[in-house]
Amino acid sequence: MAFENLTIKEILEKYRRIWAIHHASSVLGWDMEVYMPKQGIMERSVAEGELSVMSQELLLEPDFVALVDKAAGFDNLSEEENGIVRVLKRDIKISSSFPPEFVREVSETTSKATSAWKEAKDKDDYSKFAPWLDKLMDIGRRAADYLGYEKYPYDALLDMFEEGLTTDDVESIFSKLENELKPILDKILSEDKVPKEHPLEKLKYDTKAMSRVNEEIVRMFGFPIGERSRIDVSAHPFTTEFGVNDVRITTRYEGFDFKRSVLSTVHEFGHALYELQQNPDFMFTPIIGGVSLGIHESQSRFWENVIGRSIEFAELMHPILKKHVPEIGEYSPEEIYWYFNTVRPDLIRTEADVVTYNFHILVRFKIEKIMINEGIKAKDLPELWNEEMEKLLGIKPKSYADGILQDIHWAHGTIGYFPTYTIGTLLSVQLASHMEKDIGKIGEHVRNQDFKPIKEWLKNKIHKYGSIYPPKELVRRSIGENLEPEYFIKYVREKYL
Amino acid sequence: MAFENLTIKEILEKYRRIWAIHHASSVLGWDMEVYMPKQGIMERSVAEGELSVMSQELLLEPDFVALVDKAAGFDNLSEEENGIVRVLKRDIKISSSFPPEFVREVSETTSKATSAWKEAKDKDDYSKFAPWLDKLMDIGRRAADYLGYEKYPYDALLDMFEEGLTTDDVESIFSKLENELKPILDKILSEDKVPKEHPLEKLKYDTKAMSRVNEEIVRMFGFPIGERSRIDVSAHPFTTEFGVNDVRITTRYEGFDFKRSVLSTVHEFGHALYELQQNPDFMFTPIIGGVSLGIHESQSRFWENVIGRSIEFAELMHPILKKHVPEIGEYSPEEIYWYFNTVRPDLIRTEADVVTYNFHILVRFKIEKIMINEGIKAKDLPELWNEEMEKLLGIKPKSYADGILQDIHWAHGTIGYFPTYTIGTLLSVQLASHMEKDIGKIGEHVRNQDFKPIKEWLKNKIHKYGSIYPPKELVRRSIGENLEPEYFIKYVREKYL
Structure with missing residues (x-):
């Protein structure tokens, strides 16, 4: 296995939850496009919303961010380990860039805009x-x-x-x-x-x-x-x-x-x-x-x-x-x-x-x-x-x-x-x-x-x-x-x- | 709506995450039985395991348990509200009954026992x-x-x-x-x-x-x-x-x-x-x-x-x-x-x-x-x-x-x-x-x-x-x-x- 660094191992241990939520969200998304009965949409959207917030919180959890920052300071990581740090730092940066009220505004605006676009088209x-x-x-x-x-x-x-x-x-x-x-x-x-x-x-x-x-x-x-x-x-x-x-x-x-x-x-x-x-x-x-x-x-x-x-x-x-x-x-x-x-x-x-x-x-x-x-x-x-x-x-x-x-x-x-x-x-x-x-x-x-x-x-x-x-x-x-x-x-x- | 009590409302607000995980786990389980390609099983099991632990932790989260206990003390709840308290108290009791090492033992034993049963049969x-x-x-x-x-x-x-x-x-x-x-x-x-x-x-x-x-x-x-x-x-x-x-x-x-x-x-x-x-x-x-x-x-x-x-x-x-x-x-x-x-x-x-x-x-x-x-x-x-x-x-x-x-x-x-x-x-x-x-x-x-x-x-x-x-x-x-x-x-x- 490519991951020997203990901090990286700890990061990956915690990351499994984020992975699991991503896995679940992907299955939910796939099902929505191919098999979900029409009226399932409302409950599905609520579930996806909750999962997305959970995944976000896990990513920005202070202990997790601290581990990633710690790992970023190492100069003896393998290429794979450096990749992990790079990807996570980027995800954390993007996720933490937007204040919650902006995220809510985007979500509400795009949802309404999509309806408006359909009607307009x-x-x-x-x-x-x-x-x-x-x-x-x-x-x-x-x-x-x-x-x-x-x-x-x-x-x-x-x-x-x-x-x-x-x-x-x-x-x-x-x-x-x-x-x-x-x-x-x-x-x-x-x-x-x-x-x-x-x-x-x-x-x-x-x-x-x-x-x-x-x-x-x-x-x-x-x-x-x-x-x-x-x-x-x-x-x-x-x-x-x-x-x-x-x-x-x-x-x-x-x-x-x-x-x-x-x-x-x-x-x-x-x-x-x-x-x-x-x-x-x-x-x-x-x-x-x-x-x-x-x-x-x-x-x-x-x-x-x-x-x-x-x-x-x-x-x-x-x-x-x-x-x-x-x-x-x-x-x-x-x-x-x-x-x-x-x-x-x-x-x-x-x-x-x-x-x-x-x-x-x-x-x-x-x-x-x-x-x-x-x-x-x-x-x-x-x-x-x-x-x-x-x-x-x-x-x-x-x-x-x-x-x-x-x-x-x-x-x-x-x-x-x-x-x-x-x-x-x-x-x-x-x-x-x-x-x-x-x-x-x-x-x-x-x-x-x-x-x-x-x-x-x-x-x-x-x-x-x-x-x-x-x-x-x-x-x-x-x-x-x-x-x-x-x-x-x-x-x-x-x-x- | 049947839920007027503020503590119940707070409980339900928090419960949404547990509900969302249950929703996702159900979709994952359904897909596993009907459409999942064979070799998907390993990653699927890991995802389900992580989700189940998360849901467990949310249920036993001290703030959540305290809210449920608080609600259980009210004598002016509606039938529906009492139902919520009863179901959650029961879930919390069952979930908190087993020490983690026992849960692990059960999971490992049943998994091996199931293989043994298949072979024996x-x-x-x-x-x-x-x-x-x-x-x-x-x-x-x-x-x-x-x-x-x-x-x-x-x-x-x-x-x-x-x-x-x-x-x-x-x-x-x-x-x-x-x-x-x-x-x-x-x-x-x-x-x-x-x-x-x-x-x-x-x-x-x-x-x-x-x-x-x-x-x-x-x-x-x-x-x-x-x-x-x-x-x-x-x-x-x-x-x-x-x-x-x-x-x-x-x-x-x-x-x-x-x-x-x-x-x-x-x-x-x-x-x-x-x-x-x-x-x-x-x-x-x-x-x-x-x-x-x-x-x-x-x-x-x-x-x-x-x-x-x-x-x-x-x-x-x-x-x-x-x-x-x-x-x-x-x-x-x-x-x-x-x-x-x-x-x-x-x-x-x-x-x-x-x-x-x-x-x-x-x-x-x-x-x-x-x-x-x-x-x-x-x-x-x-x-x-x-x-x-x-x-x-x-x-x-x-x-x-x-x-x-x-x-x-x-x-x-x-x-x-x-x-x-x-x-x-x-x-x-x-x-x-x-x-x-x-x-x-x-x-x-x-x-x-x-x-x-x-x-x-x-x-x-x-x-x-x-x-x-x-x-x-x-x-x-x-x-x-x-x-x-x-x-x-x-x-x-x-x-x-």
């Missing part, structure tokens, strides 16, 4: 949500003040979701994308080689049959269904872990446009694999589990884009489709490949393809930055949104619902989350490039159904470290360089042009 | 379990000493499962059953009117089709599937509640002998209805939920035996069977009725019919009483078991697995639980008799699919009181008399002779 009436958005932006700015920052208030919010990420980091990433990816997108759209739409988008399928396809695909990847994992169905697919030996994904079935279902499943498998390949020695400790949203997304996007959107995967999937959904199996692997890789500017982020997706994030990043760093009124946001959409994707929302009201994130009070999607996308391709230096062509392994070297590489470079290192350091240690958008730009150029 | 080798059973009996006797008792140590164990139940109570019940029910059973078996077996026991069915039958039946009873409840599948059917608006049952599908599946479902529906018809004002308090195992079992047995084994139910179910499982629908309602009501001495308790079931419990009661009150060695138990089986049911186990090793209960350390099964069975018929005085023939209501008066009666006489009154008092208040086995004896006589 349903009725396409922005005025119902705008006053709440003003409040939420104000809350975001005050949160940043409580958390503290060096350069921009938005840095404090970015850091909450991706440790160490700054406005300047994201700025630099997106300026490259805007300068180099935008011309590539324009070229793709001006040529006829890449399809903009495909008849398979309309083709209806049987949910039961498609669930067999999904199951067969993830089993082929090595997903230990029944042993250490499950697949369920929910409106918005997600991955959750209750420990290293119980990692669950969900997927969705719209009944048409089957790539959504398959790619969601493959995406969530990527998240799940990150958790399944954790070091079991870290069980019950703060360093078990993926380190950040961006790194997590790099794993899901790796499987979704690098594997799931490859020609070799289309070939591998073809007989599975043929068996369970013969009407889809009539399309050739090449046709399915292009169907998985259409490029078409769309108003809706969640339906966007690999190339345009990042511009959806860029629109949101530009707006969030102004929201927090510069201060802007909600009333001025729709125009800004529409301008940016037009500039980057050449299309303009006809309704608020398709534009500024599209995402639930801001109503939930999450400002600073969106950039992690692009970080994950860019990093996934960068990792793939380094992986190929070590194990050869990924496509060849996919063709041979030989996923082991791929999974081993991910395990040894990323997964097994859990949360020992902060995300930027993890990337540097694993591949010897920082996040670099060039890899993704090259990938798009080579794939489409 | 699989190999039909009693010697593998006997030493553990000696330890478990010793633990039971020491538990009784810690809890305290007036007359017999076994009283202390009975009271844990059924508040206020004593050895003398159970003795008196069973002596009536032995004296009066035994001759009736002998007479049933000597005549040809009641079938001892039925071809439907062997008939195979499709699980999917039978699940539709079960769902249609409980929907007909008014089970709010999707709104406030669910049905899932598990090896051993059970009911669980996560609050008044989320009550879930499970059922089983062996693939043959369909009455097992249907009657299990109807049985669990009875448990669930008790929880669904709680007074929502008691939400988050210690008095929400069924008061005891015996009363709970009276509700499940009411639906299983009084409703589910009636001719009117067979008639009502007939078209449902015909629709989903036509090969069963070919049997007439009369044939199905008798299939549901066969009487046949069997070695296995869980497969026993309404009449012989109680003798299975009697065997266990006689043995448990000697285990705890008189002290006996495990090596002498198989003979005792076999003698009693022969005497009461006229059959003798050919293996330990069919005899002394049959149930998991003792391996879990639960001694004193079995009698609640018979209490529930007897009470269910007694309640039915009183119900008919108020609403007329139950069979008529069943025939007309008019379950509302039945459910309303149960709600107003039993359910809505939650745990305000201890079980004996609840029964006296509801029907003006004590538990009386005569009702059941009369029911069997009229039904079968």
Whole structure:
């Protein structure tokens, strides 16, 4: 075992309770999304609220904080032990930053704002949500003040979701994308080689049959269904872990446009694999589990884009489709490949393809930055949104619902989350490039159904470290360089042009 | 709201955390039985252990205990408030009775004993379990000493499962059953009117089709599937509640002998209805939920035996069977009725019919009483078991697995639980008799699919009181008399002779 220091042992002993509450809250959350009867919501929310307060109190308990501070003073800790101290100090800092009345205000405001957002979106009436958005932006700015920052208030919010990420980091990433990816997108759209739409988008399928396809695909990847994992169905697919030996994904079935279902499943498998390949020695400790949203997304996007959107995967999937959904199996692997890789500017982020997706994030990043760093009124946001959409994707929302009201994130009070999607996308391709230096062509392994070297590489470079290192350091240690958008730009150029 | 006293309000404010942990533990337990991947067990057990210790600590927290003691001194509390104090004082007493090293010993012993029991049962080798059973009996006797008792140590164990139940109570019940029910059973078996077996026991069915039958039946009873409840599948059917608006049952599908599946479902529906018809004002308090195992079992047995084994139910179910499982629908309602009501001495308790079931419990009661009150060695138990089986049911186990090793209960350390099964069975018929005085023939209501008066009666006489009154008092208040086995004896006589 990696933990020899007595203070660390004492910390871990106490930490088990926090872990147990986290475990329970995760199960409660999972059940709420997949199986809970409708009216169970009120009692469930009360239970989750109480558990969250308990966990908070345990974390900020003076004896516990003192132990963590004591451990932070040691200079002979192992890497793992230092990781524990870093993660706990960060959690304690974030948790203790906000005064209780502010936490209550956030909770009440986001709850009401979410209802208002739903109504506004349903009725396409922005005025119902705008006053709440003003409040939420104000809350975001005050949160940043409580958390503290060096350069921009938005840095404090970015850091909450991706440790160490700054406005300047994201700025630099997106300026490259805007300068180099935008011309590539324009070229793709001006040529006829890449399809903009495909008849398979309309083709209806049987949910039961498609669930067999999904199951067969993830089993082929090595997903230990029944042993250490499950697949369920929910409106918005997600991955959750209750420990290293119980990692669950969900997927969705719209009944048409089957790539959504398959790619969601493959995406969530990527998240799940990150958790399944954790070091079991870290069980019950703060360093078990993926380190950040961006790194997590790099794993899901790796499987979704690098594997799931490859020609070799289309070939591998073809007989599975043929068996369970013969009407889809009539399309050739090449046709399915292009169907998985259409490029078409769309108003809706969640339906966007690999190339345009990042511009959806860029629109949101530009707006969030102004929201927090510069201060802007909600009333001025729709125009800004529409301008940016037009500039980057050449299309303009006809309704608020398709534009500024599209995402639930801001109503939930999450400002600073969106950039992690692009970080994950860019990093996934960068990792793939380094992986190929070590194990050869990924496509060849996919063709041979030989996923082991791929999974081993991910395990040894990323997964097994859990949360020992902060995300930027993890990337540097694993591949010897920082996040670099060039890899993704090259990938798009080579794939489409 | 029923709670005006400020001390009670303060107690309830603190109690919410205990409630939340109970809620979470219940969800964790449910998931473990129905959906958890196999290897999730280790981390799940650790989480449950930590939660259980936390809940214990909250209950025994000096400030909380002091508040409860303070409230116990008031003489102007409402019935509900008095109920809260009674339940909490009882929980605190039981929780504080056992020293921590004893709790640890129990947990370790039962965990190892359960493994030993499984092996012993699989190999039909009693010697593998006997030493553990000696330890478990010793633990039971020491538990009784810690809890305290007036007359017999076994009283202390009975009271844990059924508040206020004593050895003398159970003795008196069973002596009536032995004296009066035994001759009736002998007479049933000597005549040809009641079938001892039925071809439907062997008939195979499709699980999917039978699940539709079960769902249609409980929907007909008014089970709010999707709104406030669910049905899932598990090896051993059970009911669980996560609050008044989320009550879930499970059922089983062996693939043959369909009455097992249907009657299990109807049985669990009875448990669930008790929880669904709680007074929502008691939400988050210690008095929400069924008061005891015996009363709970009276509700499940009411639906299983009084409703589910009636001719009117067979008639009502007939078209449902015909629709989903036509090969069963070919049997007439009369044939199905008798299939549901066969009487046949069997070695296995869980497969026993309404009449012989109680003798299975009697065997266990006689043995448990000697285990705890008189002290006996495990090596002498198989003979005792076999003698009693022969005497009461006229059959003798050919293996330990069919005899002394049959149930998991003792391996879990639960001694004193079995009698609640018979209490529930007897009470269910007694309640039915009183119900008919108020609403007329139950069979008529069943025939007309008019379950509302039945459910309303149960709600107003039993359910809505939650745990305000201890079980004996609840029964006296509801029907003006004590538990009386005569009702059941009369029911069997009229039904079968």
